[in-house]
Amino acid sequence: MMRVLPWLYLIAAFVFIYLPVGTLVLFSFQDGRLPVPPFNGPSLRWYADVLGDTRLTGALVNSVGVAFVASTIAVTLGFLAAYGLARHSLPGSALIRGLLIAPLTVSYLIVGLGLLIVLTRSGFGLSLVTAGIGHVVITLPLAFAIIYAAMGAQQQNAERAARDLGANEARVILLVTVPMLAPAIGAAFFLSMTFSWDEFIIAFLLTRFDVTLPVEIWSLLRSGLSPRLNAIGSLVFLISVAFVLLLELLILRKRK
Amino acid sequence: MFAMGQRAKGWGFVAPALIWTLAFFIVPFIVMGAMSFATLDGRNLVWGLSFDNYAALAERRFLWRAIVVSLEITVTVTIVSVLLAYPLAWIIAFNVPPRWQRLVLLLTILPFWTSYVVRSYAWLLVLAREGVVNQTLMNIGLIAEPLTLANTRFATVTGFVHFFVMLLTLTIYANLVQLSPNYRRAAQDLGANAFQTFRHVILPLTLPGIVTGAFLTFVLCIGDYVTPQILGGNTELTVPQVIMVQLGRRADFPLAAALAIVLMGIVTLAYLAAARWLRLDRL
Numbered sequence: 001m002m003r004v005l006p007w008l009y010l011i012a013a014f015v016f017i018y019l020p021v022g023t024l025v026l027f028s029f030q031d032g033r034l035p036v037p038p039f040n041g042p043s044l045r046w047y048a049d050v051l052g053d054t055r056l057t058g059a060l061v062n063s064v065g066v067a068f069v070a071s072t073i074a075v076t077l078g079f080l081a082a083y084g085l086a087r088h089s090l091p092g093s094a095l096i097r098g099l100l101i102a103p104l105t106v107s108y109l110i111v112g113l114g115l116l117i118v119l120t121r122s123g124f125g126l127s128l129v130t131a132g133i134g135h136v137v138i139t140l141p142l143a144f145a146i147i148y149a150a151m152g153a154q155q156q157n158a159e160r161a162a163r164d165l166g167a168n169e170a171r172v173i174l175l176v177t178v179p180m181l182a183p184a185i186g187a188a189f190f191l192s193m194t195f196s197w198d199e200f201i202i203a204f205l206l207t208r209f210d211v212t213l214p215v216e217i218w219s220l221l222r223s224g225l226s227p228r229l230n231a232i233g234s235l236v237f238l239i240s241v242a243f244v245l246l247l248e249l250l251i252l253r254k255r256k
Numbered sequence: 257m258f259a260m261g262q263r264a265k266g267w268g269f270v271a272p273a274l275i276w277t278l279a280f281f282i283v284p285f286i287v288m289g290a291m292s293f294a295t296l297d298g299r300n301l302v303w304g305l306s307f308d309n310y311a312a313l314a315e316r317r318f319l320w321r322a323i324v325v326s327l328e329i330t331v332t333v334t335i336v337s338v339l340l341a342y343p344l345a346w347i348i349a350f351n352v353p354p355r356w357q358r359l360v361l362l363l364t365i366l367p368f369w370t371s372y373v374v375r376s377y378a379w380l381l382v383l384a385r386e387g388v389v390n391q392t393l394m395n396i397g398l399i400a401e402p403l404t405l406a407n408t409r410f411a412t413v414t415g416f417v418h419f420f421v422m423l424l425t426l427t428i429y430a431n432l433v434q435l436s437p438n439y440r441r442a443a444q445d446l447g448a449n450a451f452q453t454f455r456h457v458i459l460p461l462t463l464p465g466i467v468t469g470a471f472l473t474f475v476l477c478i479g480d481y482v483t484p485q486i487l488g489g490n491t492e493l494t495v496p497q498v499i500m501v502q503l504g505r506r507a508d509f510p511l512a513a514a515l516a517i518v519l520m521g522i523v524t525l526a527y528l529a530a531a532r533w534l535r536l537d538r539l
Contacts, residue, residue: 006347006351009344010348010351010352010360013340014363017367020370020375021367021375023382023388024378024381027381034386036387036388037386077276078273080270080273081274084265084268087266088269090263090266090267100274103277106285106520107475107479108479109479109516110285110519110520111281113503114281114287115280116503117288117291118283118287121287137277140273144273198370198373198374200373200482201482214373214374217371217377218373221486225384230381236374240369244366248362
């Protein structure tokens with residue numbers, strides 16, 4: 001009994017953990033109007049329906065676009081700051097690191113609310129751009145922390161060697177530091193993508209006419225359960241898993 | 257002179273990230289703080305140093321109620337999540353063969369990456385009147401009528417616990433595998449039974465991991481709008497839901513700002529309570 005108990009617990013935990021995602025994906029193949037038992041199907045009609053809906057595919061493109069641009073900005077700024085702090089001794093560097101990490105400690109709702117107040121007060125129109133600005137605020141601390149943690153003495157020696165051989169700082173960064181830190185930079189980028197692309201509350205507060213996919217899904221939720229929502233949800237899950245697997249591969253490669 | 261030049265260069269690298277954080281995080285935060293002391297005159301905002309918004313928290317019952325509901329839900333979720341995640345992390349760390357641990361852990365936290373809107377919707381699906389849980393219970397004859405599971409506090413807590421069990425399993429597992437097996441052996445050699453070993457050796461050593469995970473759970477849970485909004489129905493509102501109501505039709509930004517500051521205050525208190533054991537740098 002004592003021997004099987006842990007395995008029973010593990011199985012029960014997995015049932016609990018996979019129950020919602022499993023139900024979501026299974027009933028996305030439902031041949032009928034309601035995504036509840038009994039299951040009829042499988043049918044791909046809801047996927048066809050979703051992929052034929054230009055509002056949804058438009059929102060999907062918006063989401064990926066915002067995530068890509070926001071992550072690129074976050075990783076670039078995060079890398080530069082990490083390089084500056086790791087390679088130059090600056091007064092108050094602990095304070096600067098604290099400031100750069102600070103947004104991680106505040107709930108997204110509050111980050112979004114603050115930006116909403118300032119942007120609307122200063123007459124800034126809400127759009128995908130403002131949502132992107134918010135997403136950089138929440139992903140920059142992650143990107144900075146990951147890249148800063150990966151900056152070690154090992155690269156410093158290679159950088160010094162390159163400098164002694166006459167390379168200027170820009171060349172050192174582009175040809176030595178960035179390639180040596182590629183796994184960390186890649187990990188920071190994909191982690192930022194996973195955080196940004198399905199983020200809801202900031203995008204909800206800071207967009208108006210063109211919206212991202214989670215905001216579009218939110219407005220569909222009002223009409224209740226539908227296999228259509230299951231199909232979009234399954235697609236969103238699939239894309240997130242793809243980002244996570246890429247991330248995992250990068251971390252594994254770094255470990256080798 | 258050389259040092260000055262180097263230092264200026266260093267600032268040049270840090271400046272873009274710093275300016276972004278100041279302009280789009282610190283400044284908005286300060287403005288929001290100032291706005292919590294402003295008042296509304298009809299539709300017009302009057303800046304000033306008024307404590308009306310904070311006084312309203314004590315005077316208007318639904319605001320006070322929202323704070324209580326938020327705290328009740330968050331504390332319940334944190335405790336239940338830790339109690340469920342600890343055994344799971346333990347089993348993965350000590351019962352699953354080492355070569356499979358990474359895979360089992362990856363599988364355990366995979367649904368963690370589902371968008372939170374989608375995850376809450378999926379729970380709605382599971383807990384609906386005609387949903388999987390009710391149908392299964394009725395088929396095996398445990399209940400005759402479907403239970404009302406969706407649109408209740410139970411649904412909100414379930415949705416939260418699901419998410420945080422995955423997060424906590426990860427942080428507690430990381431703590432457990434770092435423990436040297438020598439501690440357990442030493443305790444056993446000194447005559448401790450399995451429970452005593454756990455109670456007096458393992459638990460104190462893993463407390464930092466538990467507290468760090470529990471603190472993260474608390475912070476993320478109390479600030480979330482989506483899960484209670486989708487799963488909780490409208491019978492009781494949490495603080496984030498009340499904030500969103502103020503932003504909507506009423507456009508009462510000062511009150512929303514004050515509520516946000518109160519949320520931050522609660523999180524700060526939780527941080528101070530947990531600070532002794534927190535190891536945020538180890539995440």
